[in-house]
Amino acid sequence: MTFSLARKWRLSLSVKFALAITLVVAGVAFTIGAVIVVQDWRRFHAELEEKVLLLARSVAVTAPEAILRNDYWSLYRSLKKLAEPETGDIRATRIVTAMVLGPDRRVLAHLQPKEHPLRLPLEPGNEDEARLLEAATSARSPAVLGGGGVGTEGYLEGIIPLYSDEKLLGVVRVRVSTYELLLKARYSALLVLGLTVGLVILGSLLGAVISRRMVKPLTAITRGLEAVRHGKLMDVSAVSVQQDDELGRLAASFNEMAAELAEKKELEEQIAVSEKLVSLGRISAGVAHEVNNPLAGLLNCIDTIKKHPEDRELMERYLPVLDKGLNRIKNIVQGLLVELRVEDAREESGLACLEDLRGIVEAEINGRPIHLVWENNLDDRIRVNSRQVQQVVFNLLKNAVQVLPEGGTVAFRSFQDGNCVVLEVDDDGPGIPPEHRSQLFDPFFTTKPNGTGLGLWIVYRLVESMRGVIEIESEVGAGTQFLVTLPATDARV
């Protein structure tokens, strides 16, 4: 389980949970284990102290009698019996040495007779030994001394001074190795370590199981929420509700929410479809109406002309009317087709084409005293659907020019804002009355006597097809501002 530091913080909740349980179990098990080991060590130590005194005492029972009788052989035999492990009994306590010394420090019996001959003063091998010898011979009551460290050389020495009728006869010294303590402590430490590892493994398994059970519904809900965020409401499968707890309730309410959202989306789609149908119907009705009106007049003219084929004056009067009516129908059909035509034109090009518009707009002004401000700040390397953009800007400028009174000002500004192209058409004309605003982009809505009502509708459809946004700010008597924001591909990148 090695994770880089960067990944460490991205561990899933289930892993974190299992890790936390493992850590807690390990901590508790280790602490308890350490306490047990320490307690064991102390108990073993106390037991060994008792034991070494007991061993020394067993020698001390018969020693005074033997000393008084110069029975050194009995003394030696009692030491030897002490050190000899009884057959079949695996005595863990190892007797390092044992001896009986006289008050003059002469050896009365020693477990190593070759090195420490009978009736010669005991020669301490080193400073430690000399210190112990001093302590042992000056002891006036039973005592336990230690030395040699904790390892294989460690020992405890039981000291019993021997008295007979208050006369000091000598001292019994029995020394046992404390190595068995180390072995015992090591054994219990290993046992505790094994148990700790076992508990940790169990704890982490348990943690993994619990966290899986807890986190599984959370993961499912998270996946569901991600799907909701991406709008794929149909992909949200119901989270299984297994328990009647907080998580179960969470899963259940999530399921309800997902179902409601899916229903809502379905409804919205249905509404959108019916809206489309409605607008299609409106367009059809508009077309029928707009085309039918002039058609009736035209047919009337043609009828009159048919009745009076020789009347030149009539002809001259009616021809411009026919021409005007047919042109109007042509305009309407063209207006309807312009969207299709322009939508089909997928060519992307630079925005130099906007400069071409300037001349056309000036022609539209047609010498009227209207001031045109032109600020094209766009880089030609930005790619947009130029035909569509051209159409949008032209329609907006044309509208403005048409509504402006004498001496009015129309301004065109374009600039780049991040990844977007912003096109701004500004006029100081009469503004749009509030009651018209909701119908502004409807087809065939017009306030002009000769308007088709398709200009802004086309603008709206084109901006929408380019995934752009159109905003209007208008104040009656102060002017109107159209703000078109379009996403652009930057050729420089």
Next chain:
Amino acid sequence: MLRSAIAILLVSLSIGICRAETQTPIRFGLTAVIVQEHLRFLDRWAHYLSNKMDRPVKFVRRKSYREVMDLLEAGQLDFAWICGFPFVQPRDPEFLELLAVPVYKGKPLYNSYIIVPEDSPYKTLDDLKGKVFAFSDPESNSGFLYPQFLLAKKGAKPQHFFRQTFFTYNHAETVEAVADHVADGGAVDSYIWDYLQSLRPEVTAKTRIIRKSPAFGFPPLVSSKRTDAKVVEQMKSVLLAMSKEPTGRQFLDGFKLDTFGDFPPELFDGIGQMANDTRKALLWLASAQDRAPSETNRK
């Protein structure tokens, strides 16, 4: 047929046991002249003797020869297996009679060994001057009298010649004391040393014999003068006949002895002579010390 024979045998055995239990036991004293630690072996031998004697035989063990001798004198023992040295001691009135002498390696003789630790540099008794010496029993011939005799011939007393001496009251333990370096030298019974060598060779291997004594009469079996002559006669014949029948042979093999033989008390004259010589020498040494106390003080 076979079943009835077994039944009869069992009945006669139980009668025998019942009768034996009702009678006063024959008390047989044992000393460290033999290895006494083999209790089950000795129990079996007691059982064997009881059967042969038609009376229970009970072994009485004491730590020292002195205690056994005191029991004999007090009439508390009917028989005893003692050492040649106590046997030759003058007694007034005499309360012992020679019963039988074991035959060891074809002869009723044995020696005393002066032993030292195998890894020690000592080659002669003189090398042990100022060292620790282990004796077996103060009334042992091989374990005390002989080394004392050797020192007396040199004009020395053990307590002055050695730094320290002690008694183990057991030949086998004297070997152990020397093997363990508790003593730098010791005097033991050759029979016991040989016996140990076959039984516990690892112990005797740690010792080295630096001197063998001349042959002495083997530690004898004696009877108390108070014991009924018939019983003494019966015991003697039982002991002498042991080598002639298989069960008795087994016990002799266990002791590593050839047989029990009938020998005259003169067999122990050598020990008596040595005891006399030693006593005289020690007396002379004591008087010499009296005559020159300043010299010994300076020592």
